[in-house]
Amino acid sequence: MSNPPTRIVSAALALAAASACGAGNSQPPLPLSESNAAEVAAEALIATDQSSFTVQLPTGVLSGVAAAGHHLDRDAVQRLAALAAGPPGADGTTTSACSAGGSATVTIAGSTVTYAFRDCADGVTRLDGTLRFTVQQSSPNQASLSASLDLTVAVGALTFNESGGYTVTVKTAQNPSDSTDYELHGDSLSVSLSAGGALRDDITLSHFDIGISMQLTSTDHQVEHFSYDIDSSRLEGHISVMTTQDLEQVIDLVMPREHPFAGQILISGASHTRLQITILGDERFTPPAGQGQIELQIDPGTGTFGAPIWTSWAELSAMVSIAP
Numbered sequence: 430m431s432n433p434p435t436r437i438v439s440a441a442l443a444l445a446a447a448s449a450c451g452a453g454n455s456q457p458p459l460p461l462s463e464s465n466a467a468e469v470a471a472e473a474l475i476a477t478d479q480s481s482f483t484v485q486l487p488t489g490v491l492s493g494v495a496a497a498g499h500h501l502d503r504d505a506v507q508r509l510a511a512l513a514a515g516p517p518g519a520d521g522t523t524t525s526a527c528s529a530g531g532s533a534t535v536t537i538a539g540s541t542v543t544y545a546f547r548d549c550a551d552g553v554t555r556l557d558g559t560l561r562f563t564v565q566q567s568s569p570n571q572a573s574l575s576a577s578l579d580l581t582v583a584v585g586a587l588t589f590n591e592s593g594g595y596t597v598t599v600k601t602a603q604n605p606s607d608s609t610d611y612e613l614h615g616d617s618l619s620v621s622l623s624a625g626g627a628l629r630d631d632i633t634l635s636h637f638d639i640g641i642s643m644q645l646t647s648t649d650h651q652v653e654h655f656s657y658d659i660d661s662s663r664l665e666g667h668i669s670v671m672t673t674q675d676l677e678q679v680i681d682l683v684m685p686r687e688h689p690f691a692g693q694i695l696i697s698g699a700s701h702t703r704l705q706i707t708i709l710g711d712e713r714f715t716p717p718a719g720q721g722q723i724e725l726q727i728d729p730g731t732g733t734f735g736a737p738i739w740t741s742w743a744e745l746s747a748m749v750s751i752a753p
Contacts, residue, residue, distance in 0.1 A: 723742070
């Protein structure tokens with residue numbers, strides 16, 4: 430597969446950057462109801478994923494590594510770790526011209542690598558701002574990376590203003606082709622998304638703790654658990670999100686899956702209202718007549734969930750489409 434299909438932060442979760450929204454963005458607790466259940470589910474499951482937009486760094490050792498997005502790249506972590514522990518005399522600063530204008534400066538200082546982009550254009554992608562990584566490799570099979578960013582990424586008519594930071598630990602099995610575990614932690618990760626110059630969404634991910642285990646054996650799949658808070662301008666409110674049953678997703682190199690096929694998520698809102706999301710299948714699953722790939726249930730604050738509200742991955746994705 431070209432990218433591990435981790436759905437959340439999904440925001441998650443790029444090596445070179447991650448989604449975040451305007452620093453200091455704060456929304457009031459959002460009351461949850463049947464009328465906004467699907468919209469809230471879409472924001473929690475889809476928008477936090479696509480607000481981390483996958484682009485390619487135009488220069489340096491990380492060319493070919495996502496500069497923004499939640500898709501973690503084990504090989505990229507290993508390359509960074511090797512760079513940080515590189516040969517004597519590797520410290521220094523190098524500035525290169527970008528292919529379509531502007532420049533990118535790479536500064537290496539011990540285990541810290543800083544990328545500074547100045548109107549750096551490569552095809553339809555333009556970057557401005559900085560990315561900074563500090564790598565610690567505790568063993569041949571485990572590395573930790575702390576990242577901070579203040580970056581503007583423009584891809585065609587889409588613009589992402591990203592800021593914040595995170596720490597990710599990557600652990601591989603003795604045979605790296607068997608399994609890889611990712612743990613992502615942080616206090617604030619944010620992105621504001623504009624399309625054609627108009628603000629589309631402002632998302633702040635805070636107090637996040639995300640774990641992903643990729644099993645690359647005879648039954649290739651990944652298991653994910655997480656908890657995080659979201660402040661969203663699209664929802665005009667604050668929600669708390671956590672898995673109550675791990676999400677499971679097929680890893681298929683030939684026919685990649687975009688979404689998990691199983692798992693359960695609980696979202697908490699204002700006045701003890703709750704939304705329970707039960708995933709019954711991925712985008713390839715055909716549900717029984719009258720049902721859906723995803724079941725939504727609302728607790729209006731009584732402690733009891735109501736009747737199912739059926740939806741699909743396609744319907745949720747359409748609600749938060751980032752197309753200009």
